Amino acid sequence: MTLLDHHLLSVLIWFPVVGGILVLVAGNDRRINTARWAALGFSVATFVLSMPLWSRFDRASADMQFVERLPWIGRFQIEYLLGVDGISVPLILLTTVLTVVVVMAGWQVIRDRIAQYFAAFLIMEGLMIGVFCALDGILFYLFWEAMLIPMFLIIGVWGGPNRVYAAIKFFLYTLLGSLLMLVALLYLYRASGGSFDLMVFHQLPLSAGVQTLVFLAFFAAFAVKIPMVPLHTWLPDAHVEAPTGGSVILAAITLKMGAYGFLRLALPIAPDAAHQIAPIIIGLSLLAVVYIALVALVQQDMKKLIAYSSISHMGFVTLGFFVFETRAMEGAIVQMISHGFVSGALFLCVGVLYDRLHSREIATYGGVIKVMPVFAFFIVFFAMANAGLPGTSGFVGEFLVILGTFSVNGWYAAIAALTLIVGAAYTLWMVKRVVFGPIENPQVAELKDLDRREFAVLMIVASGVLIIGVWPAPLLEVMDASVDRLLMHVAVSKL
């Protein structure tokens, strides 16, 4: 199997894309089952194919691995250059796992144009993996932007009542940021004397003024994607209107792409600017952590609440990055993975309720535990993970970030730690109002508990949360060398 030996990353990118195209061609609304099973087959196969990435990854090395390099556009030295390090491997695995989950979650819920729905997710999976693998600036940009197209369609076609506004807002917000990134990449191409290789950019000496501009351009792209306050307003709209699967992918993976962009591009390319601007970013992160958590507290809509909770949790991630400390950064990456599982799971739980009563309002529910005990178990478990209960993945990330931050600045850590209170407050309060208490809505009394499919979906995610929570060592081990090298690189001034 030389294909898998030498072109594993290409296979991981293009297999789901081709699969998506095949699903699109083969399935239509009359052949629903063909589309479903084909989509499940392709997503599971991609997940299986991504396993060697974990098993064959050399944890001792911080170099790029599984590298593929082909000439692409000779005039500009643009290459088809792929490679992964310890930061991208967990994210790729997260992508392949969650795509399986999303396909299963959309199994019966989506009734219209089901082949297009699954095709969009499969194509998006390939493109997202492409973002995490690309080591050439233009290739990165290509995947980064192309991903907008399926997401735009997912929100717009299968979304809620206000989906058009949300989809267009999502697209234009992201596009503006991305185009500024493109300008930065073009500038770097010129500065590097003719290369788009990100590894060359990393070593490129740049003056302070240039670094600031380049950093700000990258910041525009990544801060929108993460999203950081005050560029976050597209997220609640997009999350609320997107179908369950779309919300899961948005929260679990596309937000992480913004954070990944900081690690892969912004920090190593403009380290001095990063240090200079760090206080502002830490301020914005803390603002997200505390203020957005308070905003989440007052939400009436469950999806909106989780959306704001996502922004707040991503604030932790950026905080972890910009204190430039090993534990904090590793904690931030764990938080990325953990948040991928937890927020995805919470959206799936809301989806379960929404499929039954077509309401996302907290007030509609109450006393769900009496009719759906299994579901209640899961939502309480994920809520605990969201609040950072020890033993869940949420705890590991937040704890490491606070620990790392504390060694740098106690005040930052103290403010960040507030989230443990507010986060617990909004999550548990929501759970209390939805799951516990007396049944006031007669419709709630009719609810059926999880079926086997829903149980399987939530079980997959719950095991991820639990494994990372109880035994995070393998995950930390994978990223250790890469994070160390990144921090060492960032610590050295380029001036």
Next chain:
Amino acid sequence: MTLTSLNLWAVAPEIAVAMLACLVLLVDLYFRSAKPCALSYPLTLATLMVGALLSLTGLFDPPQLALNGLVIRDGVADVLKAGTCLGTAGVLFYARDYAQERDLWRGEYLVLSLFGTVGMMTMIGAAHLLTLYVGIELLALCLYGMIAMQRDSVRAAEAAMKYFILGALASGVLLYGMSLLYGLTGSLSLEGVSDASGALTSDSLPLMLAIAMIVAGLLFKLGVVPFHMWVPDVYDGSATSTTLYLSAVPKLAAFAILLRLLSSGLGGWIEVWQDMLAIAAVLSIGLGNVVAIAQTSIKRMLAYSTIANMGFLLLGFFAGTAAGYSAAMMYSVIYMVTTLAVFGIILALTRAGFESDALDDFRGLNQRNPWLALLMLIVMFSLAGIPPTAGFFAKFLVLQAALDAGFVEVVVAAVVLAVIGAFYYLRVVKLMYFDDPETGTLKVSAYGYRRSMIWALSGNAVLLVVITPWIGQVMDFVGASLTNFVVS
């Protein structure tokens, strides 16, 4: 003067197309058949193929002058001439059913399109201001005729009238500029003009006036702000088949005349025209993109989109570098292919007595015909410049060239305005995918277009995506065609 000194072989494509066009005219006159143009249509396509083949023979030979220095044949000319012929063939292929239903499909229509092609080929090969002017006028007259041929349409008559009057005015301005240039440099050949750049410094006021007038005339022909007023009316008023012709194919020739005049001829005075083009480009991108948002007719929307796209084309130009010219050339080629697909899809959606020119006609297309909707989706994202479509690489190249020349502010402005532009392309996608079809609209399968049309459209639109892995080779090809073009 001998025949060899005329070097007729170098203008063989133009001669062949012009003579065969006369043949088509005769054939159409003497052979009447039940179906309109049963013989002259295949003959027209054959003519265009001959023109393309003749252009491509001897590709990348060293450049040679012909007709005593009136015409030049070089790599750019060969590639663009072939592209023009093929593009015209594509236009006629898409236009056939539509034009037949509206009684436009007559010998004259084909012959006018052929002579228009000759005009474009003349523009492309011009080495002399007179040849250039003759080419521009030949194309323009054919276009006026083609628009006005739809005699029963008031809007077409209005469009033709507006185009004619404004076009004549612009020609006058251009010609006046050329005559001033002649007075200043004593030469009408581009080489002669360029040779005078040593003696004539760029702060000479008459020179500035001459260049300003020439640039104004060119910008009018291109439809760039502030000379864009005719574009929406003409696009909207003409029959869609004619709109397709005048929006897609002449862009190659437009690129060529810009290249010839600004680079070969006026290259020595770049500082005079550089700022004019920069301002016009940014204004075009801005106005085109903003005003397009307010349109309800897709043809008008695409007209404003053209204005914006021509602005992007200019971005490649004012850099005045070889990379910039090759970027602009790439842009014009990709733009032509994209425009062919857009209007091809619009034509596929129309049928007898029904124009599909309102944006609302695209409502719910995904449910009526998913395949056409997907093709339109690709084309819209290509126009918006979203990867992985060819449109992205077109924009990438011009932005790169402009940035290389140090116009950072212009590039940032263009980028921000492009985001505004993305909105109205997205709106078409929104109409097709997010909205439900209005009750009573036909299933698109009931439109009765030919299968071959769908195959051609599919090839055309899908090409915009599948070319991506080979886009480097395309760029190399375009770059190679420009290598023997001397950047003065």
